[in-house]
Amino acid sequence: MKTQQQYPAQFSFELFPARTPEGAAKLPQIAAQLAVLQPKYFSVTYGAGGSDQDGTYETVVRVVEKTGVEAAPHLTCVGSTRAKIAELLQRYKAAGVKRIVALRGDLPATAHGAEAPGELHFASELVRFIRETEGDAFHLEVAAYPEMHPQASNPDIDFEHFKRKVDAGADAAITQYFFTADAYFDFVERCERAQLQLPVIPGIMPIVNHAQLTRFSAACGADIPRWIRLRLEQLQDDKTALQDFGLEVVTRLCETLLKAGAPGLHFYTLNQVEPTLRLWKNLALPMPLQPAV
Numbered sequence: 185m186k187t188q189q190q191y192p193a194q195f196s197f198e199l200f201p202a203r204t205p206e207g208a209a210k211l212p213q214i215a216a217q218l219a220v221l222q223p224k225y226f227s228v229t230y231g232a233g234g235s236d237q238d239g240t241y242e243t244v245v246r247v248v249e250k251t252g253v254e255a256a257p258h259l260t261c262v263g264s265t266r267a268k269i270a271e272l273l274q275r276y277k278a279a280g281v282k283r284i285v286a287l288r289g290d291l292p293a294t295a296h297g298a299e300a301p302g303e304l305h306f307a308s309e310l311v312r313f314i315r316e317t318e319g320d321a322f323h324l325e326v327a328a329y330p331e332m333h334p335q336a337s338n339p340d341i342d343f344e345h346f347k348r349k350v351d352a353g354a355d356a357a358i359t360q361y362f363f364t365a366d367a368y369f370d371f372v373e374r375c376e377r378a379q380l381q382l383p384v385i386p387g388i389m390p391i392v393n394h395a396q397l398t399r400f401s402a403a404c405g406a407d408i409p410r411w412i413r414l415r416l417e418q419l420q421d422d423k424t425a426l427q428d429f430g431l432e433v434v435t436r437l438c439e440t441l442l443k444a445g446a447p448g449l450h451f452y453t454l455n456q457v458e459p460t461l462r463l464w465k466n467l468a469l470p471m472p473l474q475p476a477v
């Protein structure tokens with residue numbers, strides 16, 4: 185049974201498709217600046233913020249063209265059909281994509297806790313479908329929730345559902361972001377007890393904006409510990425002080441995780457270079473070339 189520290193460390197950066205023409209023009213430059221750090225791959229979200237699958241596809245293609253670094257599209261099954269997913273997989277395969285982040289996706293607001301619309305209802309069904317139709321053509325990453333998925337009824341049931349994704353053929357997991365390292369360690373221990381053999385990469389959210397972090401955290405169920413919340417509230421009108429405090433908190437979190445054997449980090453970059461770069465420097469991670477930022 186492999187422990188987390190026995191997996192090779194991998195660092196990856198998440199981007200989202202730009203929402204405006206100006207954003208689209210800037211994104212390859214952002215990717216190029218982050219590519220200097222030689223991540224294992226970039227991942228590109230789908231659906232969040234209203235992006236469509238073409239936006240994800242085009243961003244993946246442009247990022248690879250600009251940086252030469254592998255890019256992994258996020259692929260969600262909510263509201264889709266087997267035929268549409270199969271077509272998309274062919275499109276990605278033809279573009280040379282070898283890694284996919286396989287997700288259910290967020291339910292539309294109209295779903296009100298009901299079953300996800302579409303032919304595949306959960307990420308485990310999507311993973312199974314990809315394995316059945318494409319074998320090992322793709323390396324599959326799935327989502328993990330150390331603090332429980334917000335719609336799950338309890339942590340054990342949620343963990344059983346996570347296990348289904350692994351049993352269906354997931355290769356690795358990326359966690360929802362969290363600020364309490366023990367939540368990650370507890371999740372990894374549960375994986376070990378259940379004999380799940382896969383790297384669980386912590387998802388890292390830089391703290392750059394109080395209102396945005398509060399909104400994201402309420403939506404995805406990430407806990408902001410009281411002491412952090414109080415400090416952020418106090419510093420919310422002083423951007424520099426807030427970001428310095430956030431950097432300190434997240435640096436300490438990353439150091440704790442890496443020291444205890446987390447096999448890398450996945451940075452939610454928010455399409456910004458500076459927060460991830462500052463963290464990277466603080467952590468003294470390898471700097472293959474000096475980026476001009």
Ligand code: FAD
Nearest residue numbers: 229230231258287288289290306307327333335336345360
């Ligand atoms: P699942 O693993 O299917 O779980 C969803 C819920 O259903 C959980 O509560 C689970 O306990 C429950 N469940 C699972 N299987 C069953 C079952 N058989 N029976 C009953 N209940 C079950 N969203 C986007 O829209 N676009 C993105 O690009 C995106 N990227 C993300 C990247 C990462 C790393 C993470 C952590 C999340 C991302 N999300 C994204 C958010 C994600 O889509 C949502 O959290 C979504 O609500 C759940 O997706 P999932 O793949 O974890 O679903």
